[in-house]
Structure formats: C-alpha cells, structure tokens
Amino acid sequence: MTEKIATFAAGCFWGVEASFSKIAGVLDTVVGYTGGTFPNPSYQMVCTGNTGHAEAVQVTFDPQKITYTDLVKAFFDLHDPTTRNRQGPDVGSQYRSVIFYHDPEQQKIAEQVKSELDASGKYRYSIVTQIVPAGEFYRAEEYHQQYYAKHILRRC
Numbered sequence: 001m002t003e004k005i006a007t008f009a010a011g012c013f014w015g016v017e018a019s020f021s022k023i024a025g026v027l028d029t030v031v032g033y034t035g036g037t038f039p040n041p042s043y044q045m046v047c048t049g050n051t052g053h054a055e056a057v058q059v060t061f062d063p064q065k066i067t068y069t070d071l072v073k074a075f076f077d078l079h080d081p082t083t084r085n086r087q088g089p090d091v092g093s094q095y096r097s098v099i100f101y102h103d104p105e106q107q108k109i110a111e112q113v114k115s116e117l118d119a120s121g122k123y124r125y126s127i128v129t130q131i132v133p134a135g136e137f138y139r140a141e142e143y144h145q146q147y148y149a150k151h152i153l154r155r156c
Contacts (some may be wrong), residue, residue: 002063003031003060003061003062003143004061004062004063004068004104005058005059005061005069005098005134006058006059006061006071006072006096006101006102006106007034007056007057007058007059007099007134007137008020008056008057008058008059008071008075008099008100009034009054009056009057009096009097009098009100010075010078010081010096010097011055011086011087011088011090011095012055012087012090012095013031013032013049013055013056013140014031014055015078016055016056016057016079016144017029017030017031017077017146018030018113019058019078020057020071020074021058021072021146023066023071023074024065024066025062025064025065025066025070026059026061026064026066026071027060027061027062028048028059028060029057029058029060030057030058030060030066030082030137030139030140030145031055031056031057031058031060031139031140032056032058032137032138032139032140033046033053033054033055033056033094033102033137033138034037034053034054034056034058034100034133034134034135034136034137034138035052035053035054035056035098035100035132036051036052036053036054037052038049038050038051038052038053039136039138040050040138041053041138042067043140046094047092047094049092049093049094051094052093053094054093054094054095054096054098055094055095055140056098056100056137058137059071061099068106068109069109070111072099072109072110072113072114073113075099076113076117076127076129078112079097080097081090081097081114081117081123081127081128082123082124082125082126082127082128083097083128084096084128096112096130097127097128097129097131098129098130098131098132099114099129099131099132100114100132100133100134101125101131101132101133101134102134102137106145107133109140111131112132114127114129114131115152122153131133
C-alpha cells in the first residue's frame with residue numbers, strides 16, 4: 001500500500017481532525033501548525049496570529065480507498081470557505097481556510113474543486129480558501145492530538 005499525505009486548515013483543528021478521522025480510507029490524522037515563518041511554534045505563539053501559521057490537520061490516507069478529490073470535497077463541506085481568517089467564533093489568520101498541496105497533482109485537483117464549487121452557486125459568497133505549497137508542518141502539543149476522542153465535546 002502506498003500512503004499519501006494531505007494537509008488542510010479550516011479553523012480550529014480539533015473539529016477538522018475529528019471530521020477527517022471518521023472518513024473511510026483515512027489512516028491517521030495529526031494536528032499542527034504550518035504556513036508560517038517562525039520555526040517550531042507553540043500553541044500560545046500561534047494563537048497570537050504573529051507567526052503566520054494556520055492550525056492545520058495532516059491527513060495520511062490510502063488512495064486505493066479514498067481519493068484526494070474526495071478529501072478536498074470533504075474539506076469544503078466541513079467549514080465555511082467564504083470567510084477570511086475566521087471560522088465561527090474563532091477569528092485570526094491562524095483560522096484561515098487553506099489547502100496545502102504536496103505535489104502538482106494535488107494543486108490541480110484543489111484548484112479544480114474550488115473553481116467548480118465557486119461556479120456552482122453553493123455558497124452565497126466567493127470562496128476565499130488559499131491553495132499553497134505545503135511547507136514545514138509542526139506537530140501540535142500532545143494534548144491537542146485527537147482532542148475530541150479524549151474529551152466529551154461536540155464543537156470547538
């Protein structure tokens with residue numbers, strides 16, 4: 001089996017991780033920080049909005065069981081991709097909507113799905129999701145990993 005990696009940011013990473021972890025074909029999920037300029041940031045640093053990082057989820061998946069296209073569609077379904085630097089009550093650049101692609105094929109698929117959704121009229125406003133190359137991914141502190149599985153919460 002050849003595993004693949006996908007990385008998404010869609011607001012508070014607790015809920016994003018919980019949603020992706022339930023999808024058949026997803027083998028593992030890890031929450032962390034990516035897209036910024038400060039090396040090895042902590043949660044407290046990222047929360048200031050000054051490091052440039054987004055709260056993100058790195059998804060390891062089996063492409064024989066789920067396609068990258070299906071993961072991108074799931075990403076768009078689990079948050080509001082039309083709000084800039086905000087998801088629900090969480091406000092700041094660390095909560096922005098981003099697809100971090102790992103190769104040119106992922107970039108092409110992400111751009112195509114975004115374009116099709118934008119043209120579909122599904123959303124009242126234009127999609128503001130960024131599609132950018134994946135960079136260094138910093139694993140979040142252990143207490144953030146599989147947070148919903150460890151705590152009885154339904155939302156961030």
